[in-house]
Each structure stands twice: as C-alpha cells, then as structure tokens.
Amino acid sequence: MCDNTIKVGEYIVIQKQNYKKLHKFNKPNSSVNVGKDTINLIGIEGCQYFSIFKMIPKGTKRNKEYDLELSKEALNLIQEISLKTSGTDNRNIYDDGRSQKLSATEISELKSDSISASEIVETLITNSNTFHNKTEFSQAKYLKKKEKKYFEYIQILKPNLRNITEILYKLDPSKVQGVRIDTLSQIMTLSNISSEGNHLLYDSGSNGLLVAALLSAMGPQSNGQLVHMHPGNMSQKQALLAMNFTSEQNNKCVSVNVYSVLRQVYQGSDTNSADSATEKTTNLKRKAPENIEHESKLPKLEVSDTISDVNLNKEHDDAKENNDDKENSEVKENSEIEERAPKKPKWHFDNIRASEILTQKVDSLVIACKEDPQNIFMELMNFVKPGRPFVIYYSVAEPLQNLYMTLKSLSNVGALRLTNNWMRNYQILPDRTHPEVMMNGSSGFLLSGYILK
C-alpha cells in the first residue's frame, strides 16, 4: 500500500477536468500552477494516488489561489442541479447577450464570495431568461461548460508511461521528436524489448521518453541492460525521471555519449575495467582530458535543444531544476578530474560498462534521431546479434526511404518494413457517436527489420 501513497520527491500527475500536468512534488507545501490557478499542495503528502481534492479558494479576493481539501468524490453539477423544465428545441433562443440578468461584476462578486460551484451556477440559472427554454441537451451542455469553468476538484495520479507520453506530446510534440503514443508502443514491440537481454538505444532528443519506455518494458528485476547513447553532454532525462523508477531499475540503463563510448569500444582509451580502476589512476589522468575535449565538440543541435527545453518547461520547473543540478554536478565532476586524478567520474565507468555490453553484442537496436539515420545505423548495427530486430524512428519519411534503399542492397539486413500510423479518437454518445473533430495526422515513420548473419 505504501507504494501507492504520494511522496515528497516523486513526480505526480495533477488532473483537473481533462487537463493533465506532470509535476515534481519537491516540498510538502509547494505550489503548482494549473492553468491560471495556483494550488498549494500542502496536505497531499501521504494520501493515496487517485485521491480527489477540492480546491478551496484562499481569502476572498479573486487571486486564484487555492488550498486543497481531501474529498470523497468530485461533485457533479448535473446531479446537484435538478433540471426542472426544458424546451424541445432551440426555436425561442436568441443569443442577444441579454439572457443573463446578472452583470459581469455581479457574477465575479458571486465567485469571490467563495460559495460552492453549484451555488454559483444555480444563481446564474435563476437569473437566466433562456435556460429553462433550452432543450435538455443544451442545458446539460451549459452545465458542463459551467462545470468546466468552476470545477473545483483535482485528482492526483501516479505517473506512468501512458500518461507521461500523453502529457509530453500534448505540451509540445517537437520536444519528444513527434513520437506519438501509437508509434512509441510499436517501437516497444518491434524491438522485442522485455525483461531479458541487452538492448541498445540511440536517442538524440526525446526528452528521455524512449529510455523511459524501454526501461519500463525491461522492468525492475531482470538481468537485462540498456545502453543509451546520446550525442550530448548529458542525456535528456525528463520523462525518465517522471517514471519514479527505483534506483535498481534506473541502474539497468547506462547513458553514454556516443563519441566517448565508440572511442572506448574501438580504441580502448580506458582499458581498466570497472572494478580494477583504482590501480590505473595514472592512465585515467592522462585520458580524462581527452574525453572532456571531445565531449565539448557536441553537435550544436543538442545544446540548443537543452536550452529550449528549459524554456518550454515552465510546466516542469522542478524537473528542470533537477536536471540542472545534475548537469552542474556533472560538470563539476569533470573539472575535478582535471585537478585531482584519483576521483574517477561516473562517465568513465559508464563508458567501460557500455563498451563491455556492446562488445558482447545486443539483442535489439532502437534509433530515434534528428540526424540522418544512415551513418548512425551503419555504425550501430555492428553491435547487434544476428537474427535480432531493429527499429528506426524518424519524424518524416525521406531519410528512412533513402536508408531503406541502402539497406536493401546489404546482405545482412532483412525483412525491412517502412510503416506509418494513423490514429483516431472517438466521441461515444448515444445517437451522437462520431470521430473527434480534430485528429492528429503526424505519427512519424518506423523502419524496422532484422540483422542477419
């Protein structure tokens, strides 16, 4: 049961109506902005996930600040306000802006008097000329609209891959390279990822979504390992952090800079294995600056990405802070190395560990990149065991089409498929069922296949 209580330090999902937000719950009495409202989260700590909280306005002013009060369920206007009379159609309704007898100021006073949402709406209805002539359907629609406006409840959910994918995509698809939920789900199956085996991921900017997805499918208790290559200084981690994985599960993933690890694989810059590293400090001292040097030659793209990330994530202030902290400490670590050789940075061991995994070859390869996938695939395919699958994601088709033509001529790649997805959501209502008016037409493309001997 303790697994399902809200804890300080964890990421939480705040749901208000159909709006969801990812938030790092850093301090018991921290505040969070949900739309225009500021909500103080004091009191949610220790409550169970799925708890519903009533938003209690602070003070009498319209300052949009709220405290939370644990509630048994979200009340429901349509149930509370009984519809007495209704018309049969809209023939007598004129939208002349005069149907509401209360003035705008009167309405806002009503709101600041901190009475309940149902009371506000009931007053509005009493003062409306047209409400009782509206059809029952329109009345319900009206109440629903008002409910949305005055809805006073939030629910705290536990983050998982599904809601994180949804939230990040809604926020800005470009920050997750446009990886839509259906495409993500297929990356997870086509790569045959499971609790078993070692896997290789190259990701140049999905904000940790790909690594979160693969690690979640690998689970906490397995022998499998994931090598996560990225072109930057630090791997992007937002989605990964939001999963609240145990350190045990996080440790299955070794995140490495692609240049450092390939240099390690091919040139063996640091020959000391993870456990015998202490004896080789002199060696490390000589090699460390080299690593720093090439890590600073990062593709521009990655750098700017991290920055815009920071802007984007007003929503995720705390996530960002956290990342920044890590980044700083990483930088510190690196510079320490230059001064005092004996302290071995984490990336040093990570490179060695990753290169050991790669040398033994992996059971799947996933690439989600912004660069031309061709060179990356041609390099990384050498680390995949024969008979194992690969999946390459790209947001548009052409780079994958070109790669397809190249791979078709290779004898050690087979069962190539270039695919695209289509997804539509539906409104399900009696006599009013239809596809959602807006749909998302951009799923990205997947090139999948098998490495052959």
Add this chain to the structure above:
Amino acid sequence: MSFRNYKSKIDEGDTVILYLSNNLHAIEVKPEIKNKKGEMVENVYQTTFGALKVRNLIGVDYGSRVDLSKGWGHVLQPTPESWSLTLPHRTQIIYTPDISMIMLQLDLVPGSVVIEAGTGSGSLTHALIRRIRPHGHVYTFDFHDHRAKVAQEEFDDHGLAEFVTARHRDVLAEGFGDELSGKADAVFLDLPSPWSGIPHAVVAIKNEGGRFCSFSPCIEQVQRTCSALESHGFQDISTMEVLQTEIKVTKRTVPVRDLSFLRHKSSESPVDEKPNSEKSFVVGTWPTSTPGHTGYLTVATLPPTFIRKKCNQVQESSDQLKTIENGEKDKPNGAEEMSIDENQ
C-alpha cells in the same frame, strides 16, 4: 522452446521463422513428422524457393542463411510480432499495431497480472507474456474448449507455461473465477459482448485499481461497453482506432519534359512527345488497398476501492443507452454525463 529466451543456436523443438524475400514462415523444428498413413517420415518444408530439410536446421545459428533447393532464406528466432504474422489461425487475430497500443494502454510492465478473454489463436497472448514476464502472469480464457486446449499446448511447447494459464471457461457467464478476484492489474476483452464482462472485470481488478481495454469491431459494441464502464465507476474512458500502413519504397526514374524551349523561335519541331531527359527519385508508394479497419480500442481506468464509485443502480438495457462524453477522456469524474439521459 525458442520463445522463452534469446538463443544463438537452433535446437530440436524450436519454432523458427524462415525469412524468404519479405515473406515469413513459422517452422517447428521436428526432424520427422507423421504422414497421412501415420508413419514417421522425413520433415521436408516446401517453399517457393524449393525444399528445406528441417533436420538440417538443428545446430544452425539464428540469423544464418540456409540453402534451399532453388535459393536461400534466413532463419530467425520468433518474436511475438513474427509469430502474429505466421501463426496458425484458429480465429480472427489481433495484429501488432493494435497489440502494441493495447499493452501500452493497459500499463503493462514486467510483474503485471493480466486477464485476457478470449484466447483465440493466442496472437495477443504471446505479446502479453513477453511484457509481463518473468514475475507477472497472463490468465487467458476461451469458451471454446479445443481452442483453450490447443493454446495451452502451444504455450507449453513454446516454453512459456510458467507465465500463462489458459483455461476453458465462458467468462461472461461465469466470470474469471474466485481465485482471481482482486488479483488483476489489467483486464482485456476481445469477444462479442464485452459489456457483459465488465462487472467481472471489476471483481477481478485489484483494490489498488487497474486498467481495462476491449477490442471491438463494431461501434454499437463500443457504445454499450462505454455505457457499462461508466456505470461501473470507471474513469478516463476513451475510444480510439489505430491503423498501420506499410509504405513500399522503390527507386523511380521519371521522365522530364522540357517546355521552356517553346518560348523561343527555333527550328525544332514544336510538337515533341518524347521527354527530354530522366530524373531519379527514391519514392514511397502508399498502398492502394490497405487495412482500413481492425477494431475500436476502448480503454478505461478502474480507480482504487477507496475512491471507487458504487455501481449505478440503473440497468444497462441495450436500447436505453446512457450518455457518455467519451471525448473528454481525461475528466476525473467521468460518471457525470450519464445521468443526463437517464433522468428522463
């Protein structure tokens, strides 16, 4: 046994996938099989590229090229995806695009306990097993006793027995059984009247809550399912459709017709039907005929017991559908709209 762990070599008893110029075939590696007269004879697999002596596969590395009498192919270790494309059909099956979405929507991770009905041909089951192993379990039910039996045998043969239990049972009439009440993280239904299974799903799902998904080809089924989900206290009800298109990639050389010379007086003939030159493109061709519908996926969350709404008293009768604003899938309190139409 080749479904269980990653392997490097083919053993007798493995199922292997033979890949032949973009066609996949599943072969059970048995040196001998029974012929029509019941005698054991050499197992020879016929392909468009000639015959393959199955005995010769034993000891071969996965991923290798194997020679056929009129060509060659490659042998792959099966995955749930290649199995879905090659398995013997006993029913309609669900394919990878829907399977992938179902697993993500059900929040499945290693360790999850998931209930499935009906088992059918076990296409989805194989993918579920891969996702929840090694510590999770799939309980799969079919009211067709032969299908349930064959499925269990198949799981045994594939080395998956410890992760899955296939039972013969009419789940709509009898539920999922007492031993599963409060045990499941997720329930998936692919059968003709999923709405009747929802009360059983509520019983089976853990007190901490869980996810539900049903796959239905017809929108009328979806309406009744949504209505039943609503009245049984589910939240975040949402219906979607997922389709995958395969794009054919080819190099295409296209003629270039130059018209600019017509601007100037020239001795050349003004009518020239022959193109002047050629240009080469790599093109993706979208299929003229492609799956346009598989089924609707309806998903929902059953919240934990402490916050779960009591089942609405109203009978779910087929013609008195309750209103559900399914589009608003993220609404924390989903049950509201229902009452609109019911009050009358």
